[in-house]
Amino acid sequence: MRSAAQALLRYSALLSQQASRTSAAAQAVQAAACLSNQRWFATNSHDIFNVHRHEAHNNWDTEFDFTDANYEKVAEVISRYPSNYKASALIPLLDLAQQQNDGWLSLAAMNRVAKVLDMPEIRVYEVATFYTMFNRSKMGRYHVMVCGTTPCMLQGAKGIYKALKEHLGIDYGQTTPDGMFTLGEMECMGACVNAPMIAVADYGGGVEGFSYSYFEDLTPADTVAIVDTLKKGGKPKIGSQHRSKAEPAGAVIGGKWVPSKPTPEQMTLMGEPPGPYCRNLDEVPAAQAPPAPPK
């Protein structure tokens, strides 16, 4: 378990980053409350505060506007919804703004979205603070998120966390000094069958270069290798590190990949399964023949 001291450390580090307007006393009170709490925050949002604190790079004077190319995307997103429900486009637009803005939403970015959608700013802040995938403070290029839900935990997520923490020298919510990695925790991302896993968001390339990849069946060594490859500008293998998909070929046990072949008595499916079959996901779908023109 993370200790209270760790919590305080993370907290005070973040506080010192903040060029915040709150008096030191108020911060101390908050930090103390956090410490005595002996627990993490209720959500694993990257951000500690659910209110805005001015920082040198994030205040009223910071500017944000969508690029022309992204404005086209904005128009496309808005066109999906009826004109009197423009606010429906809020989440996709915040996502777009976040990708354009190096992975986080500045106050200016949220205000811009409010303006584009013609809605009160506070309604945008409400949504941006509610969803943990919106970051409201500066991010590293890669957001490395460790899954912390039961299946991954059972399969060794803690070891993954420890390896990353030691290798990168940062804890959850922190960013490496070179601005490459931010470490975070996530709840189940639906890849439990290949637990443990991490997700890595790449905010380095703006909207075009954005990617959000899963790395599964991880051992601590795999994880470190992935991070190192990313650091060198390489492209680590996406998906399971040890099998092609989720076929019964082994599992991570005790921080090691243990291949296995199921014995016949472990198998229930002995022959060719009767159809209908799934389509082959790897196959590029043949272009659909245009419907014959009516005569």
Added chain:
Amino acid sequence: MQGRSVAAAARQLRRASWLQAQRGLSAQPAPADDGMVEVFVNGQATKVARGSNVLQACDAAGVDIPRFCYHQRLSIAGNCRMCLVEVEKSPKPVASCAMPAAPGMVIRTHTPLVKKAREGVMELLLINHPLDCPICDQGGECDLQDQSMVFGSDRSRFTEVKRAVSDKNLGPLVKTVMTRCIHCTRCIRFAKEVAGTDDLGITGRGRDAEVGTYVDKLLTSELSGNVIDLCPVGALTSKPAAFTYRNWELKSTESVDTSDALGANIRVDSRGVEVIRIVPRLNEDVNQEWISDKARFQYDALRYQRLNVPYIKGEQGLQQATWPDAFAAVAKAAGGLKGSEMRAVAGRLADAESLVALKDLMNRLGCGDLRVEGGSSDFDADVRSSYLFNSSVVGLDAADAILLVGCNPRLEAPVLNARLRAANLSGVPVAAVGEAYDLTYPVEQLGEGADTLDKLLKNGSEYLKRFKGASRPMVIVGAGVLQRADRDAVLQKVHKLVEKADVVREGWNGFNVMHDAAARVAALDLGFLPSPRARAAKAAPKLVYLLGADDYSEADVPADAFVVYQGHHGDRGAARADVVLPGTAYTEKVGTYVNMEGRPQSTKTATASLGDARDDWKVVRALSEVLGAPLPYNSLEEVRRRLADVAPHLGRRDAVEPPLWLNGEYFKAFAEKARKASTGGEPLASSMPHFSAFYQTDSISRASKVMAKCIKARQQPVPGVRAASAGM
């Protein structure tokens, strides 16, 4: 969206009942479908209007349902779960505020299941609520405290640590202790729906959710103080009154607000000689349950700048004096003067009693030069319907097209603006001629100058057609128009429009004047206006009597005149005066004020008058003795009888007497005069174009430190805080 439709439904209902009352239908036997549904509350059959919810049905049956988030004037949130009841055939307890009452529903409110459910809710609400009731200003009148007496446990099962939330800075009026917030979202809904300044919200989620503005921001509404009343716990309390009282020490006096012409009903809470706070009193016909920030927070001025002894100007300016000396000084100055050499000017806060007394006294002295400040001295008040809010304030709920002429209701009468906003939200179009102001709802701007009215009058004007097509169109003329030099010409155009668009029709008078001062209507009702001879007179008066007049025009008070100032605050008038006679403020006297719709209401004595100050009509009465023209009344009853003699409707308190509509003929008659006075093209401006005029309107609000702080907060935000939008 849902909130809006609920509000719209409620409006429909209200409108229907209003129409019924207008047509005198209410006494007829109910038709088969009377729009009611029958439900059974604890076995008792109860009828409620269709569209009501279960909670309203229980209220109608006289069964009290505890609640935190539900508020009859806000949309339904259904998030506190305190109002749980049992409904037959429903497997789970039901949140009564969010459940529509269906015909034949069987509702039980006092079963063990209900009790247990509410106890569970209460336990969860108290988990993160601090135990600071002993130092909380809400203590003693807190919904959470009261209801925990019934549903609270005597011990806690919660062994973890309570959360803490940082306090928000919402400006100089509302103090926040956000750890106490129970997330009922009433304040958020109020800001969004009633005030129209959508700045509050819930940020974060789960245990970390907090109510606030996210960024440091002031509540830029003129109605912001109402969130203090709405907040069911002590999260939002009054900043100026923080830690100064416990509510059970206070003596409550039901009174009337005089800070604007709406005459909002208020309760003045006092302790000893001090007014501790002012809160609204429910009056559906006037202010519902809201009051403006000025009405609520200007009371601190009752301690500052007070005139509590008479003063006489001597070698070194004003010197304290005794009543006999002050009266003697006035008598000496008035001694050699003819009546025609005197003038009386009434201010914004004068009560009807002192107005009639002063009028009688001046008339007895042979003086006919009576005027109200604000430049409407040549206004013709012969026809009452030409200066009243004829549709009445509730009539606003029935209007279906509204045209504003040169007014800014948001600042001139913020509570009325909330009603206008509600009308607009339910689909009533609002258009305006005159300067554009941010009224918190969309307004169709037709043009700025009076020439716009000409354009509207032209045949084929598209707006006129629309306006005429409405079934209850409404024109609202601002006080700023009455103060213009070309008033008659503008008003004539307005009347032409009124006639062309049939604004006055069977059962509906849609011509309205919105005044901006509490004393105005009473002064006009009582004929506190110059006589024709005084109007024609050229000579400057030698003695000017200012009855609380601080906004007099320089022309009204010649430089060499002897000035008597009677009032309660040392302001511009007192500074100019040769003799100062101390009067009483609205919280210290029983006085009649007539609101813009012509409703006479009475203030009550909440605290004793200060020092040697006396009720204004008594001062005039005493002075009349010294001047050798004694007035024939010695008690309040006698003055009020005199009031009723002069203007009979002033005898019928709290009631609105719809005036006869004579404007049409009348305005035709002085068409000649109006034609001569040409209208310029300059914009029709409100008498309160800027928020500083709202916060500092009269001698009371100008003396208030809290009001000054409000202006400062809006003008120069603390570094890092964005200024409120520049215009407002």
